[in-house]
Amino acid sequence: MSRATLQKRPEEVQAMFDDVAPRYDIVNDILSLGQDRRWRKVVVDAVGAQPGESVLDLAAGTGTSSEPYADAGIHVVACDFSAGMLEVGRRRRPDIEFVEGDATNLPFEDATFDAVTISFGLRNVSDPHRALREMARVTKPGGRLVVCEFSHPSNSVFRTVYTEYLMKALPPIARKVSSNPESYVYLAESIRAWPAQNELAGWINTANWQDCRYRNLTGGIVAVHHAVKPHDGAGSTTEELTDAASPNALPESGPQRARAASEYLRRHASRRPH
Numbered sequence: 001m002s003r004a005t006l007q008k009r010p011e012e013v014q015a016m017f018d019d020v021a022p023r024y025d026i027v028n029d030i031l032s033l034g035q036d037r038r039w040r041k042v043v044v045d046a047v048g049a050q051p052g053e054s055v056l057d058l059a060a061g062t063g064t065s066s067e068p069y070a071d072a073g074i075h076v077v078a079c080d081f082s083a084g085m086l087e088v089g090r091r092r093r094p095d096i097e098f099v100e101g102d103a104t105n106l107p108f109e110d111a112t113f114d115a116v117t118i119s120f121g122l123r124n125v126s127d128p129h130r131a132l133r134e135m136a137r138v139t140k141p142g143g144r145l146v147v148c149e150f151s152h153p154s155n156s157v158f159r160t161v162y163t164e165y166l167m168k169a170l171p172p173i174a175r176k177v178s179s180n181p182e183s184y185v186y187l188a189e190s191i192r193a194w195p196a197q198n199e200l201a202g203w204i205n206t207a208n209w210q211d212c213r214y215r216n217l218t219g220g221i222v223a224v225h226h227a228v229k230p231h232d233g234a235g236s237t238t239e240e241l242t243d244a245a246s247p248n249a250l251p252e253s254g255p256q257r258a259r260a261a262s263e264y265l266r267r268h269a270s271r272r273p274h
């Protein structure tokens, strides 16, 4: 049984997902208490794919995150570097195009996709900055990025309870239901070490994306970040960040909050919410 460390060496991450592949989806459902279905729906809405568009679902694993697009008649490419996860995916959904590829060196031409999305994958990539730049490279100018990842609850009491769940309750449950319980120790550690919502938005804005906004789900256990690929190819680091759903992402008080709130209203008056 293999388990990755926080160094996230690609061969260790690959081997770990090869191991968990056969029971990956059922264990996910159990450990997230069924919340993952709701999170996935929010991601699909944020991507907002229209018929005729082409979507890349990166780190797609067994294709669970790709299915809703295929079901809606959207052309989706499910890309992952774990042969084990891809094998389960191809068996489950022979109608979906699965492609073996590394997020840090994508096997696609520039400007191929209208939207790129990655669910619970970026945290596992050895060089997430490079992966974000690669995602921008393969996206058409004006195209969208949606990143769904575990994050940090904004309420301190809830954060403490959740951290206890992650570090103490989750590993024994994983021992009962998973084929590779050690990998769930990695899951807990990698979630704790992952940057908070605003920091991740900063990473995205400096990786050739702009206008990054995020939305907290289940109190911030998960965050969904949305950004746009600029038409001139330049990223933006100047956008003030706002959260489409939760006022928790705004500064607590003062002129900064007022400015952020008016910026939020301006954006939402002119844009489709995600």
Ligand SMILES: C[S@@+](CC[C@H](N)C(=O)[O-])C[C@H]1O[C@@H](n2cnc3c(N)ncnc32)[C@H](O)[C@@H]1O
Pocket (backbone or CB within 6 Å): 010, 013, 014, 017, 058, 059, 060, 061, 062, 063, 064, 065, 079, 080, 081, 082, 085, 101, 102, 103, 104, 118, 119, 120, 121, 124, 125, 126
């Ligand atoms: C937790 S699974 C998520 C699968 C799917 N997106 C979902 O929502 O269920 C993470 C996936 O990321 C993949 N992954 C990690 N690093 C990768 C990389 N550098 N390139 C491609 N896939 C990667 C793993 O193989 C694994 O299938």
